[in-house]
Amino acid sequence: MREGIFGTLTLFMVLLTLLPLWKHPVWWVRSWDFPRLQLCSVAFGLLIGQAIFFSHAEPLRVVTIALCALCLAYHAWWIIPYTRMWRHEVKPALESEDHPRISVMTANVLTPNRNAEGLRALVQEHQPDVLVTLETDAWWEAQLSSLESAYPYSIRCPLDNLYGMHVYSRFPLENAETSFLVEDDVPSMHALVVISEQLKVRMHFLHPAPPSPTENDSSTERDVELLIVAKSVKDDPGTPIIVTGDLNDVAWSANTRLFRKTSGLLDPRVGRAMINSFHAKYWFLRWPLDHLFHSHHFRLVRIGRLPAFGSDHFPVLVELQYAPAPEQQSLQSDADDEQAVAEKVAQKDASAEDVPEPEKR
Incomplete structure (x- = not known):
């Protein structure tokens, strides 16, 4: 039962990860550009759940875990630049008060x-x-x-x-x-x-x-x-x-x-x-x-x-x-x-x- 649930959720996560790669402008495709942070959280949760409930010895489970990890890494790649882990694109202001x-x-x-x-x-x-x-x-x-x-x-x-x-x-x-x-x-x-x-x-x-x-x-x-x-x-x-x-x-x-x-x-x-x-x-x-x-x-x-x-x-x-x-x-x-x-x-x-x-x- 658990395997079926995690497998279905993983396939759904893969679908939502791949869908925005399709460059079609229709709203139900482009709307999945938005929740990268939320999808990261879901992928991370799936990884934690699989680590708790499943053995990693079986090949199918290894594939499921790998797919979740790839989805997590892909979504994180988009949003990490907007965290302190990335270098500043814009320099901080100078201390001088002479600049408008x-x-x-x-x-x-x-x-x-x-x-x-x-x-x-x-x-x-x-x-x-x-x-x-x-x-x-x-x-x-x-x-x-x-x-x-x-x-x-x-x-x-x-x-x-x-x-x-x-x-x-x-x-x-x-x-x-x-x-x-x-x-x-x-x-x-x-x-x-x-x-x-x-x-x-x-x-x-x-x-x-x-x-x-x-x-x-x-x-x-x-x-x-x-x-x-x-x-x-x-x-x-x-x-x-x-x-x-x-x-x-x-x-x-x-x-x-x-x-x-x-x-x-x-x-x-x-x-x-x-x-x-x-x-x-x-x-x-x-x-x-x-x-x-x-x-x-x-x-x-x-x-x-x-x-x-x-x-x-x-x-x-x-x-x-x-x-x-x-x-x-x-x-x-x-x-x-x-x-x-x-x-x-x-x-x-x-x-x-x-x-x-x-x-x-």
Whole structure:
């Protein structure tokens, strides 16, 4: 009986491990990119159970144990870079106070959530320079109007479809623009954040729709939006750049890695922590959906997940120091990556030329 249970669970684990290798964008395939940490835990539990209950002398049991170990190692390979066992991709900030800083807080509010006071309290406590809110509708816009004195510059796009977006900034915003890059009802925002006369940061705020049975049937729309932004910023290596938002993809997915390779942007979580921002209400189902990537012009002051305020996402706060370090390197792309990007982008009527470049206007 036990052998049958463990054998079935092992075969199921092997299936879930192999399924994401199929590059099909359909949601029920791509959704298994997300729970790498959970699958690691299940594979480890199976190994412990087999070690306790079974003798390792029989060949079939040895094969079962080996398959579990391989699954565990494979999933761990994806997530270990987001632990302290990996080297930092982004250098820590310099002790000198002479270098400008910018802090960015992203908060997917969950439109039906009505705890606006909870979010306002977090903003008051942490006082980010730039606040990005996602899923904000007209009600949320009205509730956040009290922030206008501290954040006099803003971009607003209230929507009732779970894709409303607002950006509030202490710093002036130049050439701010709201775009619908891939889908007509899914906005993105783009602006030049003016920290000083000498320092302006190109920022892109994104929230593409996820692959799911209630959203898009496939990941194509999400993937294309991320990749055309990646191609756009790749062509602007001299400008300080930040891309942030709820990308509806995990840090370790193949497409996020392709975004990093194409854009050349850095991930401050590498070598530090996963920063699992979703799901705030279920501790056993959490993964990193809210991201901030940046160019080599910045070093990391701090990064962290803030307390929940009623949404299904935790807010995330990142503070960066402007201290260019060209030796900081992201993942490197090759010819196969470039071909993969071209094939994905060709599936939609969109291109990197559609992405606003606020510093060039």
